[in-house]
Amino acid sequence: MAASFRPRILAMQFLAAIAFISGIIRSSADDPPLTLDYYASSCPTVLEIIREEMGREVLSDQRNAALVLRLHFHDCFVQGCDGSVLLDDTVTLRGEKTASPNINSLKGFEIIDRIKSKVESACPELDAVLLVGGPYWDVPVGRKDSRSASYDLANTNIPTPNQGLISIIYKFFYLGLSVTDTCTCKPLGAHTIGVARCENFRTRIYGDYELTSGGSPLSEVHLSQLKSTCPAAGGGDNNIAPLDYETPYTFDNSYYHLLLNGEGLLNSDQELYSSLLALQTRKLVEQYALDPAAFFQQFSISMIKMGNLTNPDSFVDGEVRKSCRFINA
Ligand code: HEM
Incomplete structure (x- = not known):
């Protein structure tokens, strides 16, 4: 095509x-x-x-x-x-x-x-x-x-935000899309812009966010902001936070940097880098974090494939x- x-x-x-x-x-x-x-x-x-x-x-x-x-x-x-x-x-x-x-x-x-x-x-x-x-x-x-x-x-x-990596890849694969398509289409290709509602990231921020982000001072500040947006005890389900808090409205590769830092907002995003099974996707995350041009090019390919x-x-x-x-x- x-x-x-x-x-x-x-x-x-x-x-x-x-x-x-x-x-x-x-x-x-x-x-x-x-x-x-x-x-x-x-x-x-x-x-x-x-x-x-x-x-x-x-x-x-x-x-x-x-x-x-x-x-x-x-x-x-x-x-x-x-x-x-x-x-x-x-x-x-x-x-x-x-x-x-x-x-x-x-x-x-x-x-x-x-x-x-x-x-x-x-x-x-x-x-x-x-x-x-x-x-x-x-x-x-x-x-x-x-x-x-x-x-x-x-x-x-x-796919849902709390799904594991294998089941997400399966959902893409089932429709004829590859691991690379999953990695580019999904997080940055899309989640470099826009927001998510608390009910979709509550499990993540009260789950392994601290573990994946390593508890660095900056991550801790961000995490406590997320927690005040999204209380653990329910309520505030529709409160929103940017998927890419560094540059929420810019289509760039900073989302991959977030994943490298362990700060992906959704479980399904962070899985691409932190899952024990993330062999191939981890490499792609690293590559796209370093090389925005490679990401843009692959994103175009993946979007065309999805659009077809x-x-x-x-x-x-x-x-x-x-x-x-x-x-x-
Ligand atoms: C594993 C696959 C994916 C999962 C689990 C997923 C999940 C989600 C969730 C839970 C939200 C927040 C929705 C809300 O809280 O109301 C979201 C937002 C978004 N998703 Fe995905 N998504 C995936 C793949 C994609 C793909 C392939 C695209 C586009 C090509 C995409 C584009 C977006 C965009 C742009 C937003 C922000 C929307 C807004 O600001 O309202 N996502 N996604």
């Missing part, structure tokens, strides 16, 4: 403009595979529009890039990248939004609605799920929207959703 790597760092934000937008339709079930220029003739400005709108969203709130990036991941790990995560519950369809990894946690649906409406006005009557890579990598496009969602797969396929997870059913009976939130009547 052709892909161009354009890893760049924007000073303050990572414009991970991955958007699930109703864009332009593939005309038949045996359309050519996903390509980079799928929309070149039907809506040549669509990628520009999405980048511009996503840029605007990130300027209005830096966290928006993280929200959309995570939406992309949670979509792709359930039935492939088919927009199923965007579907609201109806009487006939149980969507994925209330599955345990998503409920009260996955956000950014309004961003998608807003961008979709811009695309619709520029290219009316041209629809379908369009997954678009942002300024840092190009994602081949041309999918159809699924007519289904899977609450059950959302519960089983999406397709839903075979959507190729056959996928559709062009009029609204991202509902299948067509």
